Amino acid sequence: MNDGDLAQLVGLRHKSFIVRIKQGGELQTHRGIVRFDDIIGKPWGSRVRSHLGNPFYVLQPALGDLLKELPRNTQILYPKDIGFILIQMGIGEGQVVLEAGTGSGSLTSAMAFAVGNSGKVITYEAREEMQKLARKNISRLGLEDRVEFKLRELTAEQGFDEEGVDALFLDLPNPYDYIHHARSALKLGGFFGSILPTANQVSRLLLALRQFDFAFVDVCEVLLRYYKPEPERFRPVDRMVAHTGFLIFARPVLLENTNDSIDDLEEGGEEDIED
Amino acid sequence: MNDGDLAQLVGLRHKSFIVRIKQGGELQTHRGIVRFDDIIGKPWGSRVRSHLGNPFYVLQPALGDLLKELPRNTQILYPKDIGFILIQMGIGEGQVVLEAGTGSGSLTSAMAFAVGNSGKVITYEAREEMQKLARKNISRLGLEDRVEFKLRELTAEQGFDEEGVDALFLDLPNPYDYIHHARSALKLGGFFGSILPTANQVSRLLLALRQFDFAFVDVCEVLLRYYKPEPERFRPVDRMVAHTGFLIFARPVLLENTNDSIDDLEEGGEEDIED
Amino acid sequence: MNDGDLAQLVGLRHKSFIVRIKQGGELQTHRGIVRFDDIIGKPWGSRVRSHLGNPFYVLQPALGDLLKELPRNTQILYPKDIGFILIQMGIGEGQVVLEAGTGSGSLTSAMAFAVGNSGKVITYEAREEMQKLARKNISRLGLEDRVEFKLRELTAEQGFDEEGVDALFLDLPNPYDYIHHARSALKLGGFFGSILPTANQVSRLLLALRQFDFAFVDVCEVLLRYYKPEPERFRPVDRMVAHTGFLIFARPVLLENTNDSIDDLEEGGEEDIED
Amino acid sequence: MNDGDLAQLVGLRHKSFIVRIKQGGELQTHRGIVRFDDIIGKPWGSRVRSHLGNPFYVLQPALGDLLKELPRNTQILYPKDIGFILIQMGIGEGQVVLEAGTGSGSLTSAMAFAVGNSGKVITYEAREEMQKLARKNISRLGLEDRVEFKLRELTAEQGFDEEGVDALFLDLPNPYDYIHHARSALKLGGFFGSILPTANQVSRLLLALRQFDFAFVDVCEVLLRYYKPEPERFRPVDRMVAHTGFLIFARPVLLENTNDSIDDLEEGGEEDIED
Incomplete structure (x- = not known):
């Protein structure tokens, strides 16, 4: 995905976050920080890890x-x-x-x-x-x-x-x-x-x-x-x-x-x- | 509505028909014949009558x-x-x-x-x-x-x-x-x-x-x-x-x-x- | 079952009848006549046949x-x-x-x-x-x-x-x-x-x-x-x-x-x- | 109700307790203590109060x-x-x-x-x-x-x-x-x-x-x-x-x-x- 995309990050137990991906940006969760630079350039559906090692999927959000x-x-x-x-x-x-x-x-x-x-x-x-x-x-x-x-x-x-x-x-x-x-x-x-x-x-x-x-x-x-x-x-x-x-x-x-x-x-x- | 429109005709007891309105056309129902020439030029939501006098509403059909x-x-x-x-x-x-x-x-x-x-x-x-x-x-x-x-x-x-x-x-x-x-x-x-x-x-x-x-x-x-x-x-x-x-x-x-x-x-x- | 019992007769397609079993009595259905004398003395859950040969189960009816x-x-x-x-x-x-x-x-x-x-x-x-x-x-x-x-x-x-x-x-x-x-x-x-x-x-x-x-x-x-x-x-x-x-x-x-x-x-x- | 009865005590917000009523007995709740001696002799459906003043109804419990x-x-x-x-x-x-x-x-x-x-x-x-x-x-x-x-x-x-x-x-x-x-x-x-x-x-x-x-x-x-x-x-x-x-x-x-x-x-x- 690219700089500026709206993305859904889904972590353990289906905990879900909708974020705008920006260079240098990050999402803070109680399962660790996800850095957007780790996401940019990867395909939708990829898995990244927070700084604590917890997995997050990056999905294109549906309207629902x-x-x-x-x-x-x-x-x-x-x-x-x-x-x-x-x-x-x-x-x-x-x-x-x-x-x-x-x-x-x-x-x-x-x-x-x-x-x-x-x-x-x-x-x-x-x-x-x-x-x-x-x-x-x-x-x-x-x-x-x-x-x-x-x-x-x-x-x-x-x-x-x-x-x-x-x-x-x-x-x-x-x-x-x-x-x-x-x-x-x-x-x-x-x-x-x-x-x-x-x-x-x-x-x-x-x-x-x-x-x-x-x-x-x-x-x-x-x-x-x-x-x-x-x-x-x-x-x-x-x-x-x-x-x-x-x-x-x-x-x-x-x-x-x-x-x-x-x-x-x-x-x-x-x-x-x-x- | 106009010649060529797709219309929903709804009669008594919500009996419903989807038809293409054409000049000279008609819909035959067991409550009588509805002539499309009676419909053309009227606004959506109008009521027309079959040749037996039964009322039919002409509605623009929704996708559903x-x-x-x-x-x-x-x-x-x-x-x-x-x-x-x-x-x-x-x-x-x-x-x-x-x-x-x-x-x-x-x-x-x-x-x-x-x-x-x-x-x-x-x-x-x-x-x-x-x-x-x-x-x-x-x-x-x-x-x-x-x-x-x-x-x-x-x-x-x-x-x-x-x-x-x-x-x-x-x-x-x-x-x-x-x-x-x-x-x-x-x-x-x-x-x-x-x-x-x-x-x-x-x-x-x-x-x-x-x-x-x-x-x-x-x-x-x-x-x-x-x-x-x-x-x-x-x-x-x-x-x-x-x-x-x-x-x-x-x-x-x-x-x-x-x-x-x-x-x-x-x-x-x-x-x-x-x- | 015995003379005088209330019984449920269940035929094809789960068509069900509640009847009082009496000697000499019968149930008329469109799948034939069931004679109660064929039922008396048999255990609950038995299957009998109407005079047309169609099967009927004889069950003790539940309250429902x-x-x-x-x-x-x-x-x-x-x-x-x-x-x-x-x-x-x-x-x-x-x-x-x-x-x-x-x-x-x-x-x-x-x-x-x-x-x-x-x-x-x-x-x-x-x-x-x-x-x-x-x-x-x-x-x-x-x-x-x-x-x-x-x-x-x-x-x-x-x-x-x-x-x-x-x-x-x-x-x-x-x-x-x-x-x-x-x-x-x-x-x-x-x-x-x-x-x-x-x-x-x-x-x-x-x-x-x-x-x-x-x-x-x-x-x-x-x-x-x-x-x-x-x-x-x-x-x-x-x-x-x-x-x-x-x-x-x-x-x-x-x-x-x-x-x-x-x-x-x-x-x-x-x-x-x-x- | 009487000594020995099984009773349902219902407090605020429908918080419910099933208890056996005994002389000298009591029920401890976070809304206060209900003394069974306050209950004995009263009709079913009565209201009593805990030592903190909170109301409790005393009901005969249904099977449900x-x-x-x-x-x-x-x-x-x-x-x-x-x-x-x-x-x-x-x-x-x-x-x-x-x-x-x-x-x-x-x-x-x-x-x-x-x-x-x-x-x-x-x-x-x-x-x-x-x-x-x-x-x-x-x-x-x-x-x-x-x-x-x-x-x-x-x-x-x-x-x-x-x-x-x-x-x-x-x-x-x-x-x-x-x-x-x-x-x-x-x-x-x-x-x-x-x-x-x-x-x-x-x-x-x-x-x-x-x-x-x-x-x-x-x-x-x-x-x-x-x-x-x-x-x-x-x-x-x-x-x-x-x-x-x-x-x-x-x-x-x-x-x-x-x-x-x-x-x-x-x-x-x-x-x-x-x-």
Whole structure:
């Protein structure tokens, strides 16, 4: 790898560090100091040793790894949720995506990664410190050209500056208060998403989505179960993350009249899932 | 939408159809015929009616929707698995990715979507009929320029033509027979992935990965639990997909010598997952 | 087995029938008629054949099998939930247990089974037809001496006739309306349980339990995942029951004063679960 | 409660202790000393205070609580698994049940609880220290009259002394080595059960069960998901136990001939589960 690369150093017991490799630089760990000059010029996947002789692998980090190691002030989204959000909302090359709030920037990063050089993520955050951290995190991943940061809160009166965006994600505790704004900012048939920890919040969001003519509402949870990678003793690990949040997806549609309501479509929801 | 667009028509009970909109074309359903001329020129998210008066929404399909509706001869990967695979293997703009076998092309499509215009997916398939179907599926999504199809089986002796690829996915019943080929084709520190339905297959694959110096092995399952989107009666749906496959991820690394083995790194696996 | 025994006949594809074996009797199935005279005198676990030559095994039914085959008018509790309820509420020999409503009698049967000859289950049901079915089901299992049936609804004013019972289970859609009655009927420190399908109902019940000084509240779900019993192809089955209900357990306690509240105890709930 | 009662004392943050209440006795905790003379004569569900003023509730322990608090040298079975085992194997009043090995006696206790005064549990253990602990645990619960302890290991040649038992549970790492003994000890059509942590062990057990004419084989896992009992913020807890073991159940049956094989019955397994 080369001077300036972002690298993942993985030591004993899978202890992992994301670092920018610089000439003369080093990583201090409680298993010893790793000198970057020992790394530069070697291929990815090589093993180096700390000054105490402990081995470290040098890997090119995947998006999932980068997101897990992101410096944060807040709860961040897990890769298991992010992967499903990107697929479900069709986030891809060239799209324009809105987000509020930015938080530590984990979903922002993943969306910026997915929209490519020709796409754009516009992200709102009310807290200056938080935005600063997210900016730093996203710059570190080299994705800052794809992200537009806005420092401002949403209020009942003031929503997004944008219109006609492809997708919009609300990572806020009270998304139900801004659904009319989401409706205005999204193009018709666009993709709305949100994540919420409690059932009570989901109920409130479902009411708001119904009120503002969103249809094709899906609510789901992604559960990730790891296994011990032992060929002769293959089994699930003992403990797992049981809950990060409920994911909610919906699409703004045009209703011709209110009698011929969305509920006709909604009623089939479960059956659809089952097939 | 316009002549030539790929659209998702969703009728009562969430019955969904992916169609290419063409002037003069139509979709025949048991709820009546939808004429495409009624659709052309309307915004996404509009509602049209079949000749029997049944409502259909016209939506821009997300990748997840496209993959679910893909014509298929084989079991295809689910969006829940695909989303996690893309994140975990860091599949993104500009990468070169290898796959075997192509199958109906669902993962091929998703990977082609993720690598963007500057990336490439090279996919091997032994059955001509299957490759033909996959070609058709991928062309339909407009992703054919990013995919190179190879019609050939892997054997113990003959592996991939490529070297130094960023990521490689084996969607075959016996990936353990080709791990030496995977090792040769991947760049050091690249991303290996596979999916297998049974525990016995996973055990065999884990042995092969160990034999050919792959480290950082993760085995996991992604479970997706849907909820009824009823604000006053919020609850999980009654039944769910319980198993699609075990996902296996690993990275080819350089070992200096065999005494100082990979197992030192592996032992920490579970702890790492837990934190 | 003998004349008068309750037996489980299991035919091809695990199709199962619970029958009372009587001389001269028979079971008609679409795989032929099984004559009970062919069964009487044979050991449990034997195989007999229908008049069409199809094999049937004759097994002594376990409680779980009996409950699954219970004739029913309503949703019944699943063995996975019943087993956990009995353990969690300490239902055992010699106890006095209250239940409302009886429904088809599945939990009633299980509780009657568990309290033994010296215990008693008193069960309330408002619908005469339902009680009649439950009576028949419980008599069929030979447990009628342990069960007292009451035909009456609970109202805001009129609760249970009993006091000081060991355990009390509410299998009603609105248990939150009767928590003051549950408090009066249970002995201090006794076991309260309920099952509810929706998160909204659970929230209402939690409020009511708090209001009437119940502590040590646990809410959980029991998920049962089956595997294909194939030694060479061991894997989870494709689909599973995703939700039957949320189980809620609590204990009525004595609070000395309201300032020194139950909440001090509650806050540790999750940690306790984690250890 | 009275002198001699077994009580559960629950302090702040749900810290729980199972103790035998004796005149003049006390419990020392890091939240202060609880004097049993303060407890004797009070009703269950009362609150007492330690000498430091910290509150403790005094509850009658349920079987689930007793099992969780059992002093142990080994991994013990969880209540979630025990409850399902008892239901699935039909363990109830008056039955004779075999077990190997005893371990710390948690399943032994639960089975002794379920068979009542007229039933019996016979349990084999090879390690003297372990049996001693189990004896102590079972005596503490007052269930010693229902349990017969045998200090002896099973070998390929020497199996159980008993015949015709109703149910038999193997809680051993290598149950597949003793299936012929299990077959001899169980009555025809009786209930066989086992629990194993790894998929590899399950595969071996499935082979052995097939070899010795066991049918109606079920393999499953019980997952328990707790929720935060907060009415306004109802949601799953963050982390959960992901795996304790795979449960395996089977019944010894009589096969008339080998051509007309068990497999005909087995093939329907999944479908049966699904319906």
